Each structure stands twice: as structure tokens, then as C-alpha cells.
Amino acid sequence: MEDNTPDTETEEKCSRGKAVRAMAVSLILPCVLYAAIIAAAGDRIFPFSKVPPGREYRAALAIRDDVIPFFKWGTLLFTKRHLQKFYGASWYFTQARRGDGEAEFVAALTEALEHYPAVDLYLLAHTNKYLNWLEPLPETLRRRLRFVYNTGCHNQGQGQDWLALGADTYIGHPGKSQSPFFYFFLLRHWLHGASLGEALEIGNRGMKTKFRQVEWLSGGRYDAGHALRESAASCLGNEHLRLEDLP
Amino acid sequence: MIRNYGHFLLAFAVLLFQVFPGIFIYVAPGLAYAPGHSLVEARAWTVSIAGLACLALAGLLLTSAASYRLLTRSRAVIAWPMVLFFCVPAWLLSVFYLHAVLVFLAWV
Numbered sequence: 001m002e003d004n005t006p007d008t009e010t011e012e013k014c015s016r017g018k019a020v021r022a023m024a025v026s027l028i029l030p031c032v033l034y035a036a037i038i039a040a041a042g043d044r045i046f047p048f049s050k051v052p053p054g055r056e057y058r059a060a061l062a063i064r065d066d067v068i069p070f071f072k073w074g075t076l077l078f079t080k081r082h083l084q085k086f087y088g089a090s091w092y093f094t095q096a097r098r099g100d101g102e103a104e105f106v107a108a109l110t111e112a113l114e115h116y117p118a119v120d121l122y123l124l125a126h127t128n129k130y131l132n133w134l135e136p137l138p139e140t141l142r143r144r145l146r147f148v149y150n151t152g153c154h155n156q157g158q159g160q161d162w163l164a165l166g167a168d169t170y171i172g173h174p175g176k177s178q179s180p181f182f183y184f185f186l187l188r189h190w191l192h193g194a195s196l197g198e199a200l201e202i203g204n205r206g207m208k209t210k211f212r213q214v215e216w217l218s219g220g221r222y223d224a225g226h227a228l229r230e231s232a233a234s235c236l237g238n239e240h241l242r243l244e245d246l247p
Numbered sequence: 248m249i250r251n252y253g254h255f256l257l258a259f260a261v262l263l264f265q266v267f268p269g270i271f272i273y274v275a276p277g278l279a280y281a282p283g284h285s286l287v288e289a290r291a292w293t294v295s296i297a298g299l300a301c302l303a304l305a306g307l308l309l310t311s312a313a314s315y316r317l318l319t320r321s322r323a324v325i326a327w328p329m330v331l332f333f334c335v336p337a338w339l340l341s342v343f344y345l346h347a348v349l350v351f352l353a354w355v
Contacts, residue, residue: 025330029335
């Protein structure tokens with residue numbers, strides 16, 4: 001039989017206490033660091049969020065232009081599942097060359113406009129003229145276009161043309177924009193129920209914070225004010241539009 | 248000898264392991280989009296998310312194991328600096344990749 005003296009009992013308790021503390025540290029520290037990562041990302045999270053009603057009545061198309069593989073990959077990873085989750089149907093295109101994919105894009109858009117009363121477009125491309133691809137479509141179909149977001153530099157001026165073409169709302173950037181910062185916030189908040197006006201404000205505010213952080217990290221070499229003037233998005237049309245609304 | 252110092256080696260290894268997600272992020276876009284790519288876009292999303300998720304979770308588990316072993320098998324004066332210099336950066340990278348995966352999945 002083992003001889004349990006008071007000394008060995010104390011040692012056992014001490015060792016058990018050490019193991020419990022080590023386990024607690026090893027489980028809690030990663031959780032704390034995860035919270036720090038969320039804080040650094042600068043956006044709230046949407047755990048267990050529900051899809052706003054009317055998913056079956058809306059469709060979305062997204063197109064990414066020909067950029068380096070890493071940018072194409074990042075855009076695909078961020079966008080594709082969001083569209084699949086929040087829209088009844090979605091199409092995602094990546095161009096291999098500038099201007100290619102017109103036939104496929106227009107065919108998918110026609111199908112979306114024929115079958116869904118609300119169709120949103122995400123033009124995730126540098127300065128572009130996708131507007132020209134849609135002009136030949138019948139006006140009755142074009143009227144079903146609801147929201148157009150265009151990341152293109154200097155493409156804010158296309159807003160009136162998109163509204164004239166049939167869209168209810170257009171968001172674009174005025175100058176040489178750094179739109180990915182904005183798009184991250186816009187897409188998440190708009191899809192989780194914010195109006196376009198609210199999502200726009202959150203996006204611009206989030207982008208401003210990111211620019212300030214980059215400016216601070218670069219020791220002032222990066223001009224956050226200039227970047228913001230070039231990038232701050234604005235909205236034309238119905239800024240009260242929400243994901244569940246029908247045109 | 249390795250048995251005696253295994254927990255120190257594991258601490259080095261978990262930080263070294265973070266090279267793999269870096270390599271994955273470097274290689275995956277090329278597999279999907281570089282000229283002559285081998286992965287079709289329809290599968291690129293699934294493969295990329297699965298790969299990143301596995302690497303993030305493996306990094307988390309390994310780092311937590313390393314931290315536990317350091318804290319139970321070494322004196323506090325040695326264990327804590329090692330947790331700080333090896334485990335915390337590895338955890339940070341792992342939870343960053345995990346958060347990215349959860350955002351890409353539209354779960355958070």
C-alpha cells in the first residue's frame with residue numbers, strides 16, 4: 001500500500017493546481033487573442049445571424065476583373081459565400097483578360113432578371129464600363145436591377161447612367177480609390193440588414209479608420225486624408241433600400 | 248534527451264508551423280488563377296477554405312498543447328517567456344486565419 005504522507009499529498013495538490021492553471025491559460029489566451037483580432041479588424045461580428053426575408057426573390061452577380069491571382073483569390077473567398085447565403089441565386093465571374101466574359105455575364109444577368117424581381121450587381125473591377133454590356137437588354141428587364149456597387153476608380157460619375165438604365169441605387173468611388181477597405185464593411189453590413197445609407201456610412205468610417213492606422217504605421221508617409229478624399233464612396237438613388245426590399 | 252526537452256522543441260515547432268499557412272496562401276491563388284492553373288474556380292473556394300481552416304485549427308491545437316506542456320513541465324521563469332515569444336505569435340496567426348475562414352464562410 002502506498003504511503004501517503006502529508007508532504008506527498010501537498011505535492012500532488014500543487015501539481016494538480018499547476019496543470020489546471022496551465023490548461024486554463026492554454027485555452028483562455030487564444031480566446032483573448034481572438035477578441036484582439038476582431039478588435040483590430042475594426043468591425044463587429046454577426047454570429048448566428050439570420051438571412052433577411054425574401055431571399056428567394058433576389059439574385060446577385062459579381063464580376064472580378066483581370067488582376068494578380070492573389071487579388072482574384074481574395075475577392076472570390078470573401079464574396080462568393082456571402083452571395084450564396086443571402087441571395088436566392090448568385091453568379092460569380094472572374095475575367096482572365098480585360099473585357100472577356102461578356103457573353104457569359106450577360107446570359108447570366110438575363111436569366112437573373114427574368115426570374116428574380118430584384119437583382120444586385122457587384123462590379124469588383126478597376127475603372128470599368130460594364131454599363132455598355134447592359135444597354136442592349138430590354139428596358140422591362142433592366143427595371144429589375146436594384147443595387148449596383150462599383151469598386152472602379154473614378155466610376156462614381158457613372159451613377160446617373162446606371163439609374164437611367166434601371167437601377168434603384170448606385171454606390172461608387174470618386175477617384176483613385178482603395179475600395180477593398182470599404183467593400184469589406186459595405187457587403188457585410190448591407191447583407192446583414194443595414195440600409196444602403198447606413199452601410200455606406202459604416203464603410204466610409206471603417207475605411208477612414210484603416211487609412212489612419214496605415215498612416216500611423218507608415219510614420220506619416222501614407223497620406224490618409226488624400227486616400228479618403230479619393231476613396232470615400234457616395235450613394236445615388238434610394239439610400240433607404242434594405243436587402244429585403246423589392247424594387 | 249529529446250524526451251526531456253521535447254516541450255521546448257514543440258514550442259519552436261509551433262511557431263515554425265506557421266510557415267505552412269503562409270506557403271498555402273502563396274501557392275493557392277496561383278493554383279486557381281495563374282496561367283495554366285490546375286484548379287477550377289468552382290473548387291478553388293472549397294479547397295482554399297478547407298485548407299486554411301485545417302491549418303488554422305492545427306496551429307491552434309498544437310500551440311495550446313505546447314503552452315500546456317511548457318507550463319506544466321518547466322519552471323515559470325522559463326515557461327512564461329517561451330509562451331510569450333513562441334506561443335503568442337503562433338496563436339495570433341492561427342486565430343487570424345480562423346477569423347478569416349469564419350468571415351469567408353459568412354458565419355460571423
